[in-house]
Amino acid sequence: MNPTQKIMFSAKIQRVLLLPLTALVIVSTGCTVEKQEAGEAPEVNVDVEPGKLPEYEVEGPKVEVGTEEKEVTVPEVEVRQEEKTIEVPDVDVELPTEDNTQENQGR
Structure with a gap:
């Protein structure tokens, strides 16, 4: 059996095994x-x-x-840049202090 025949034989075996496995998955999920x-x-x-x-002996193609x-x-693209003033988000975070925590617990 030459290498091409071995590969084709291997592909046939894979198809034969894949079909029942696929059928089992379809039947069991439904x-x-x-x-x-x-x-x-x-x-x-x-x-x-x-x-x-x-045992298989496989010789693949030569690839360069x-x-x-x-x-x-x-x-060809030209890019112009200019400065503009725009609004951007501004986030202020106030972390709790001991005084704020005690005040909130008393409420």
């Missing part, structure tokens, strides 16, 4: 589940060898990134 009675897992004695994942000079049309 329903309400209420537990009717407690369940328990069966006792099982299994002695098996662990599985092995397939660089710069080059191109002639393009760009706008």
